[in-house]
Amino acid sequence: MSSAEPVHPDGLDAAVLKVAGVVVLGAIMSILDITVVNVALPTFQTVFGSAEEPVSYAHVAWTVTAYTLALATVIPLSGWAADRLGTKRLYMTAITLFVLGSALCSTAWTIEALIGFRVLQGLGGGMLMPVGMTIMTRAAGPHRMGRLMAVLGVPMLLGPILGPILGGWLIQVASWHWIFLINVPIGLIALIYAWRVLESDSPEPSESFDFLGMLLMSPGLALFLFGVSSIPQEGTLGAPRVWASMVVGAALIVGFIWHSFRPKHPLLDLRLFRNRQLTVSVITMFLFAGAFFGGLLLVPTYFQEIRGQSTLHAGLLVAPQGLGAMLTMPIAGTLADRVPIGRITPIGLVVILVGLFGLTQIGATTPFIWIMATLFVMGLGMGATMMPLFTAALKTLKHHEAARGSTLVNIVQQIASSCGVATMSVLLTDHLNGSPTIAGSSQISGLAGGLTEAEAGILSQTEPEKYAGIAKALQLGSDVAERGLVQGAAAFADTYWVAWALVALTLVPALMLPRRRRDEPAAPEEEQDTTAAIPH
DSSP, X not given: OOOOOOOOOSSOOHHHHHHHHHHHHHHHHHHHHHHTTGGGHHHHHHXXXXXXXXXXHHHHTHHHHHHXXXXXXXXXXXXXXXXXXXXXXXXXXXXXXXXXXXXXXXXXXXXXXXXXXXXXXXXXXXXXHHHHHHHHHHHHOGGGHHHHHHHHHHHHHHHHHHHHHHHHHHHHHSOTTHHHHTHHHHHHHHHHHHHHHSOOOOOOTTSOOOHHHHHHHHHHHHHHHHHHHHHHHHOSTTSHHHHHHHHHHHHHHHHHHHHHXXXXXXXXXXXXXXXXXXXXXXXXXXXXXXXXXXXXXXXXHHHHHTTOOOHXXXXXXXXXXXXXXXXXXXXXXXXXXXXXXXXXXXXXXXXXXXXXXXXXXXXXXXXXXXXHHHHHHHHHHHHTTHHHHHHHHHTTSOGGGHHHHHHHHHHHHHHHHHXXXXXHHHHHHHHHHTSHHHHTOTTHHHHTTSOOHHHHHHHHHHOTTTTHHHHHHHTOOHHHHHHHHHHHHHHHHHHHHHXXXXXXXXXXXXXXXXXXXXXXXXXXXXXXXXXXXXXX
């Protein structure tokens, strides 16, 4: 078999755009389903619980956690499976699993059944993004990756924004079943589209399967993320459910790292870190994703719990962030093919810092227009950061490394986002519990149907109509409610300071990204770096 790299035209031809359409459809389904369920959690409490056997909020939250853990578990398998089965066959299999899981979710009769079906859905969804990126990388070639990554970035931006809006609307006009059933027609269209458009590639079954790597990496990643995701529920790192899972998971991951350099064809190719540009890009991406997505998660929570907005209104108020990113992402994607990444990403991070600083100043009565403008600025920075980082990580890889590289990048983003969400949630909970007015409302927890003391304390003050009974039982006066709102808003602001500091820290590796084109004069040691050469 020839090892020559395929030759690609310079422009985005019709064939490449058709392939991008297939991948975008899969990405929309996968990313939307990460967020669309968030607004349905109270509905699940009502549907699957009863007065005799109530279902706690922490219990129904596992419909989100189980999906995320399934995503993280299956991602390491996608690179190996793509080489063995072929990207077209694997991509269609992933769509089939996702559609089947979605249909089964709509038939769930208990919360446990729903959680189990979400795992099946996540096994399919977890392969859609990395395999889709592999297909796009091979179809476009390195010199067009920036422009195609900008196309793939659209569902990445719209998913977190449209997910809560779509979920709330479907539950309101139809029922909770439709947040899953809506995936069925989209999935069938994507399946037919993939069968017609994607070219059959030749599998490479010469690689042996890394059984030991799978037994170390997949359970280790799942256990570690399980422990991290349990921190907000347990409230402390000292809980056995948290530390035991994280310790065992971390031990398995360390064992995997040690093992992965031994076999010729490891499950996850850590040898790719010999590529300096990929290594710096991955470190930058990890810090950025953890800080940005962890902080962004708190925005709709602030709108609902501090400002008393509905879920639909909160989703609409978050929309300026996506609009800002949509403006800069296509520009950044085009520039990433022409300008060194090191001249783009730091600028995006500085813009994010400006926007995040605005969120560190929020209070209980901050004008919505100010917050929306702040989110718009953050979106501008995010659009100039996300896709260039993906491009920087993948564009120096050779054709046969594409599957392994995209798997590595997706794992890093998934772990970073999960850790960031858990960390910011823990910090916010600690700040809320440290507020005398909120933490002192000890009776609320038992009356609010499974909410934490902090959550129920704020809700009783910001939604007096809904929680009038709780407020009356606690004899909350207007002065107490006002203090609770001020302290709650301060808890959010303090948490955003941590996110701001993490983004500032991200500037350190970002400034190490290449700041010179490959055809510009380079230092002697850089000229000898053959691992970073881009095929022309």
